[in-house]
Amino acid sequence: MARQPLIAGNWKMNLNHLEAIALVQKVAFALPEKYFAKVEVAVLPPFTDIRSVQTLIDGDNLLLKYGAQDISEHDSGAYTGDVSGPMLAKLGCTYVVVGHSERREYHAETDEVVNKKVRATLKHGMTPILCVGEQLDVREAGNHVEHCTTQLINALKGLKAEQVRQVVVAYEPVWAIGTGKVATAADAQEVCGAVRGALADKYGQEIADEVRVLYGGSVKSSNIGELIGQADVDGALVGGASLNGDEFAKLSAMA
Ligand code: PEP
Numbered sequence: 001m002a003r004q005p006l007i008a009g010n011w012k013m014n015l016n017h018l019e020a021i022a023l024v025q026k027v028a029f030a031l032p033e034k035y036f037a038k039v040e041v042a043v044l045p046p047f048t049d050i051r052s053v054q055t056l057i058d059g060d061n062l063l064l065k066y067g068a069q070d071i072s073e074h075d076s077g078a079y080t081g082d083v084s085g086p087m088l089a090k091l092g093c094t095y096v097v098v099g100h101s102e103r104r105e106y107h108a109e110t111d112e113v114v115n116k117k118v119r120a121t122l123k124h125g126m127t128p129i130l131c132v133g134e135q136l137d138v139r140e141a142g143n144h145v146e147h148c149t150t151q152l153i154n155a156l157k158g159l160k161a162e163q164v165r166q167v168v169v170a171y172e173p174v175w176a177i178g179t180g181k182v183a184t185a186a187d188a189q190e191v192c193g194a195v196r197g198a199l200a201d202k203y204g205q206e207i208a209d210e211v212r213v214l215y216g217g218s219v220k221s222s223n224i225g226e227l228i229g230q231a232d233v234d235g236a237l238v239g240g241a242s243l244n245g246d247e248f249a250k251l252s253a254m255a
Helices: 019-032 033-037 047-058 086-091 101-106 113-122 134-138 144-155 185-203 205-210 223-230 245-253
Strands: 005-010 039-044 066-070 095-098 125-134 167-173 212-216 234-238
Touching: 005 095, 005 212, 005 245, 019 039, 019 047, 019 245, 039 095, 047 066, 086 113, 095 113, 113 125, 113 144, 125 144, 134 144, 144 185, 167 185, 185 205, 185 212, 185 223, 223 234, 234 245
Parallel strands: 005 039, 005 234, 039 066, 066 095, 095 125, 125 167, 167 212, 212 234
Antiparallel strands: none
């Protein structure tokens, strides 16, 4: 079964809601409608921008998808500052980034927390973009494949195969995020292929063949072509380059 490529722009903590509207307009109008039949393009703004992005996309029937960068593992309650699955689902989010290395590092998110957030996302009908990736020392020690597949299996613990089918995995080597150091296409394929292999071992080949595996880390229009040409790379999670509407549209058009 052919997997539809996905290009998702992780804006991180950038752009207010007015800037968000301007960027979505630029991207949407730069890409011809027929293009969206081939490739899915999503933006992942900060929470404060989601309502504005929703209004624009719904109001103008734009074909872009959108989502959030994090989710609470809880549905409601005394969790000051957190945002829940029901809130994000009500805003029409399709995707939620879970387990990004910046959340693992700055918010001490463990594999156990990531697992709870994956479950919360699925419970409310949204698709997790589950990030896995190794630090430089892990790669230099040659343990990157095991590190990433362990993060993957831990994050999916307790899920039924039917739920795993819906998950998007993003391989993001930490040393390549925001550094300008992109992994080679062969590096990306090695880990994305191993992710699919681990999914096949645990959930069966049919499920593994359906799961989209993205690469993330300093992706731009100049390197997306080679990355997405790899057998197990089904798209990209894009940080810095997603903040420039022309560049994000250009790299999306090359997927
Ligand atoms: C990211 O943080 O998800 C990311 C891929 O960032 P960048 O493209 O800036 O490396």
